[in-house]
Amino acid sequence: QRTEVLEGAEFFSAGQKGSSAMPHKKNPILTENLTGLARTIRMAVVPAMENVALWHERDISHSSVERAIGPDTTITLDFALHRLTGVIDKMLIYPDNMLDNMNKFSGLVMSQRVLLALTQAGVSREDSYKLVQRNAMKVWEDGSDFKTELLGDAEVLAALSVEEIEEKFDLGYHTKHVDTIFARVFGDQ
Structure with a gap:
């Protein structure tokens, strides 16, 4: 929800106050609260684990812990959920900002896929890294386009075809299982 990223955000009602120091900010107060509640829930882990060490020799030290962490943790978890x-x-989602942010660095987010493709084509990991980094640095330093740099690099083209390079920049690769994931989480609806 960072102001300069703004890919997703908590709902913010009209007139709601955000940051006390920066009026333009829309602080995610509900998720900040959830972060704190998660800490409270996690604090039950250590006493619960300490109870396990002597599970076969239970005594009042176990039940006294369980009487506290059982209800406190489950009530807090229920509220948090x-x-x-x-x-x-x-939740507010800004897909255009997501795409803009991803494209901000002219294809650099695909450097790992290119690196792996080079190694799978038989180029050593060290040489693959040098090839990718050499072209990636041109994007940082000159503002050029990563794919264009790769397509103009004879050493890269000696290992990968133009089609193989183009394929590494297909965003669909990263989203191809979205429907399957949603179906597994939410079931067939």
Whole structure:
């Protein structure tokens, strides 16, 4: 939800106050609260794990811990899940900003795929890294386009065809299983 990224954000009602120091900010107060609640829930892990060490020799030291962490943790978790459901239901998503942010560095986000393709084509890992880095640095230093640099590099073209390089810049590769993931999480609806 960072102002300069703005890919997704918590719902912010009209008149709601954000940052006390920076009025333009829309602080994600619900998710900040969830982060704190997660810490509270996690604090039950250590006493629960310490109970396991002597599980076969239970005594009052076990039950006294369980009487506290059992209800406190489950009530807090129930509240946190209810709050998270509300956050997700009202979440604001900015897909254009996502795409703009991803394209901000002219294809550099695809450098790992190119690196792996070079190694799979038989180029050593060290040489592959040098080839990719050499072309990536031109993007940082000159503002050029990463794919264009790769397509103009004779050493890269000796290992990968133009089609193989083009394929490494296909965004669909990263989203090809989205429908499957959603179906697994939410079921067939």
